[in-house]
Amino acid sequence: MDAFFASVELLRYPQLKGLPVVIGGGRRRVDEELLAAQGERALRFIPVADFPLLKDYVGRGVITTATYAARQFGVGSAMGMMKAAKLCPQAIVLPVDFDEIRKYSRLFKSTIAEIAPLMQDRGVDEVYIDFTDVPGGQREGGRVLARLIQKSIFDKTGLTCSVGVAPNKLLAKMASEFNKPNGISIVHEGDLQTSIWPLACRKINGIGPKADEKLARLHIHTIGELAALDPAVLIAHFGKATGAWMHEAAWGRDDRPVVTESEPVSMSRETTFDRDLHAVRDKAELGAIFTRLCEQVAADLQRKGYLAKTIGIKLRYDDFKSATRDQTLEQFTADAKTIRKIAGLCLKRVPLDKRLRLLGVRAATLVKAGEESIYEQNRHVSQSGRSHAATEIIATDQLF
């Protein structure tokens, strides 16, 4: 979906069309009175000179989405609000309306699923589809179907999206970036050298800032240069699995299927404080937040019908370094008090001398409520599988 969070707001406030708008901001509620005075739910960035007020409103928030008009100013996703305010003081800030976002997310996904049911969720604003077997899907190399999907989504939601069509997920993801917004791009296997190889390595989904930097040190900047590199060199620098994957990716090869359903691996809640807190001096405040996070995780587990066997915590210190601790239980749980107790034990195992900016609680090793015994059975299967493997080796030894 194109600039999804911002586009959803523009449906409500069409008068903001063409203006620099950023969605995100601090966790503080926007001052309704001030906004009413402006005749909008919108809050213009307060002049940077009025720093305390600005900080109060957008605090430690980051931008989730910026309109294309705002992007002209160098403002973009994941940028801190305070920095965005400096770059584009005239931008209008809107808080994220999660209920509205979820509503439109469900709407566009159900629209696609009606046309192409083999659909994989990729977060709130993105999906993969495998339309190999969709009737008419192959017409004009997929372009007809892509147009149909775009039109259906627009009719239902008023929102635009960009579609990439390719032989696999890796290339489709890259293709979807070629014609934004409201575009369609088709990449064939034969287009690899002309449309993929000139791109920066960073365009590969899975190569982030760290890998990109490491590649730059090897004088590798484009995907073409990456493709030309001996895979052994990549393996030497990035490890066996990642190195081999990078080589394959550079050659446009990807055999991951489109997966329609998956089980969650973990559930977590975390919060960044308005100001850094000290474990001793702000003990009461921290304790209340900690308990609330545990209750939220428990409620999430219960609402979704899961139990967890591993409970963990996460801290972020004032220097932005983070630490995690976790503990695996004998029994599965979704109980807030149990989670609070175990998370408390984890907290005792981590240094608490520096001030904290974030605290989080995580539940992992999940199982659907009522299926604990299946988990244990599978465990036994893998244990006996292990003995079989050992037995086989002994038997082979004896043969020779």
Added chain:
DNA sequence: TCTGGGGTCCTAGGACCC
């Protein structure tokens, strides 16, 4: 003036088992 929240996957060492 630093830098959200919710996730997944990978790596690597140690414990433990056969």
Added chain:
DNA sequence: TCTGGGGTCCTAGGACCC
């Protein structure tokens, strides 16, 4: 004065994605 070779689980950290 040396001590294998598999495998899984647990834990901590980190890269990356939306």
